[in-house]
Amino acid sequence: MNRQFAAVGLAGLLAVGAYFGLRQTDSEPAPPLEQALAPMGPDRVQIPLRIGKGSTLGTMLSGTGFSANAVREAALEHYDLARIRPDRELTLVYSDAEPEPVALSYVLDEDRTLFVEQEADALVARVEEVQYEVALDSRHLVLESSLWQAGLDAGLRPIDLVRLAEIFEYELDFNTELREGATFDLVAEVLSAAGRKSKLGALHAVRLVNGDKEVVAVRHLVDDEETFYHPDGTGMTRPFLRSPLEFSARVTSAFNPKRFHPVLKTRRPHNGTDFGAPTGTRVRSVAAGTVTYAGRNGGHGNYVKIKHEGPHETSYSHLSKIKVKKGATVRQGQLIGLVGTTGLSTGPHLHYQMWKNGRYVDAMNEPLPSSTPIARSKLAAFKETADRYVPMLDSAPE
Ligand SMILES: [Zn+2]
Incomplete structure (x- = not known):
């Protein structure tokens, strides 16, 4: 796996792999x-x-x-x-x-x-x-049986599909929300060299139409680091992830301040969201922050609490293993522990809590900070890029 692939992250690979039915043994082919x-x-x-x-x-x-x-x-x-x-x-x-x-x-x-x-x-x-020739090209994918097949048909590699999933990760869960008939249009560099399969280089613009939702992403490059924005310069990434688990685990018990507790047999508020997931499933911090608690905490079992920038805090209970220390700084998506059933728990699950200004809120319905737009100083240059590539999205052969 090259660096680019590594940067995509296991999360993306696994999440998309699950959808595409990919196995993880997909290694780079040796050149002929x-x-x-x-x-x-x-x-x-x-x-x-x-x-x-x-x-x-x-x-x-x-x-x-x-x-x-x-x-x-x-x-x-x-x-x-x-x-x-x-x-x-x-x-x-x-x-x-x-x-x-x-x-x-x-x-x-x-x-x-x-x-x-x-x-x-x-x-x-x-x-x-290998000396590649670089050409600009547009591609059109229609999701019929699976995105994997649509990608193959359009000459994409698994890694390219993972990149697509990453771009839209905050807008849409590729595992559960992508519908049959969804389309992708890409304006991308296509790299070709004699005797080799061509491959995609930079994705300049991508459009996803899924049901009645249409999202366009345009690439912006600063110091070799690419970020995608909507064509108007608003951001696509957000400070908070939708879920602390990489896989779209089932919500088994929602936030409910008046719930009857299954273990204590009394009316006890359920101040968090439960995700059913097997012991050992990776738990990620939903946003960057500082670990304020990492250790045993009564009924919560192995417990991690994180203070994020702004008014929000989150916590993660019943972990089988804790992977961070109190006082540590964590990135968004960083592994902080593994799902378990420690403390007061009926089976392996993640109990996930969120606070705003010290009061419990429903993480699944909390209006969280939105994305960061492109820096004002970069906006003019970005708009030029968008004006160049977005119209080309319509030129892909159907
Ligand atoms: Zn719970």
Whole structure:
């Protein structure tokens, strides 16, 4: 997985994976061998070696005539081959004239291959990067059976679909709210290189139409970091997540100040929302903040409470494990604990509470702070971007 994929986050991957029926074993494909080795010339023979679990460079190269130490040393400025990974490919290159290999290659990631070649008395290492041609293109996806299929049909990869889910994460839950007939229009960079499947680069503008809801997202780039805004410059991300659980877990008991308590058998207010989820499910902080409590707390069992910027606080009860310490600063979406059934609880669930100015409020119906718009100083430039790409959303072939 490359960095970009990592940045998407497990949450997005799992959430979308659940919807698409994807498995998580979806790793990057190695580039075709001819492509990777093309610069080596036609009189060479390439022998790919399968890297097994527990293989080391030493075991892989033993008996080949290459010294693992020398190869590692030569490559070190680019990559430490002591860390070869089982899902990658190591290839030995033989010349017709010699019994011993003249070079080896190792696929670093989707776009880069490391070569170590014998030149005179020395081993010389270099990294070759795929040179993509970049073109602007529009795509139109209609969700019929599944978004996964619609994406495939439009030439998208799983990672691209994950990116889409991330963009609209605050507007719509891809697991439960995406309807048949929903459409996506994209204006994106398409990267192509000889012998490779093309792939999407930057998504400049995306439009989602789902039922009677239409959302347009336009990309804004600052210091290599992309953020999506609505075309008028209002934000798409919000300070509070819809749910502390990544999966759209069922709400098993809603906020109800007059509830009859199932364990205590008395009328006791239910000052939070219960989410049914298996023990071990990841619990995230719904917003950035500071941990004000992390530990045992009577009937709440293992309990975490967080003070957010502004008037709101949230808490998370019955955890099987706590993953933060009192006083710690947390980011939005950060793992703070795991679902459990500690304290006064009838089974694994998350009891989630929210306060505003110290009084309990219903987190599911609380009007929470809205998104941050684009900085005023950037608005003019952003509008230009929007004016350029949004009209192109209509030009995708149906
Ligand atoms: Zn509860």
